[in-house]
Amino acid sequence: xxxxxxxxxxxxxxxxxxxxxAKEYWSQVPTTVDGMLGxxxxxxxxxxxxxxxxxxxxxxxxxxxxxxxxxxDCGAGIGRITKRLLxxxxxxxxxxxxxxxxxxxxxxxxxxxxxxxxxxxCSGLQDFTPEAGRYDLIWTQxxxxxxxxxxxxxxxxxxxAGLATDGLIVVKENVSGSEKTEFDELDSSFTRCKESYTTxxxxxxxxxxxxxxxxxxxxxxxxxxxxxxK
Ligand SMILES: C[S@@+](CC[C@H](N)C(=O)[O-])C[C@H]1O[C@@H](n2cnc3c(N)ncnc32)[C@H](O)[C@@H]1O
Numbered sequence: 001x002x003x004x005x006x007x008x009x010x011x012x013x014x015x016x017x018x019x020x021x022a023k024e025y026w027s028q029v030p031t032t033v034d035g036m037l038g039x040x041x042x043x044x045x046x047x048x049x050x051x052x053x054x055x056x057x058x059x060x061x062x063x064x065x066x067x068x069x070x071x072x073d074c075g076a077g078i079g080r081i082t083k084r085l086l087x088x089x090x091x092x093x094x095x096x097x098x099x100x101x102x103x104x105x106x107x108x109x110x111x112x113x114x115x116x117x118x119x120x121x122c123s124g125l126q127d128f129t130p131e132a133g134r135y136d137l138i139w140t141q142x143x144x145x146x147x148x149x150x151x152x153x154x155x156x157x158x159x160x161a162g163l164a165t166d167g168l169i170v171v172k173e174n175v176s177g178s179e180k181t182e183f184d185e186l187d188s189s190f191t192r193c194k195e196s197y198t199t200x201x202x203x204x205x206x207x208x209x210x211x212x213x214x215x216x217x218x219x220x221x222x223x224x225x226x227x228x229x230k
Contacts, residue, residue: 021188031105075143079106094119130162145189156204174222
């Protein structure tokens, strides 16, 4: 999460190892909000409030066009976003997450509203296809660095097909300060520069409706950008 590296990315030559190492890393992480945020639990309220303010104007409840029937939380972890952002706004939420232990913890972490979580899907996003036309919102946050370039574009394309009428994709990710993509060996993830994301979005045929930098995070962390896409 911290912006300490100024080394240029070395793209992993071994895709299998790239995904294996990330899975191993996350399997050791505690099933807590602090674990989800790499020791930065304190930024969670600022993050959620920034997301709400960004999302609301697109939704019918905020005078926008997007329905609030069903959302998908991608790389959902224990359900921090499902619980605090999506369930308060959407009738039902599906969660897709690589590690079963996080999905298991989600049931107690979310509490009684977990009855409105419809599907708990244990899968890597690289292998996951959202059901066609199912989602008013597909939310992806702090997970896309775990996909290779080709898988990122392909995933965006599948998300586009997963949207209902007037549906929306939101991407909220760290971006590197330079024009370079960085690789973190610790959790086997990329931190892409903003242009790398926007290029992948365009390659997937997505239109960027709005982009905004999250404000109020402590100094020393990567910049975080939100993109609304259709
Ligand atoms: C930094 S945490 C963020 C969790 C959640 N999005 C949040 O903001 O609270 C990253 C999550 O992505 C999951 N993850 C890592 N690689 C993944 C992949 N290839 N597909 C789906 N989930 C993945 C991890 O298990 C972990 O739960």
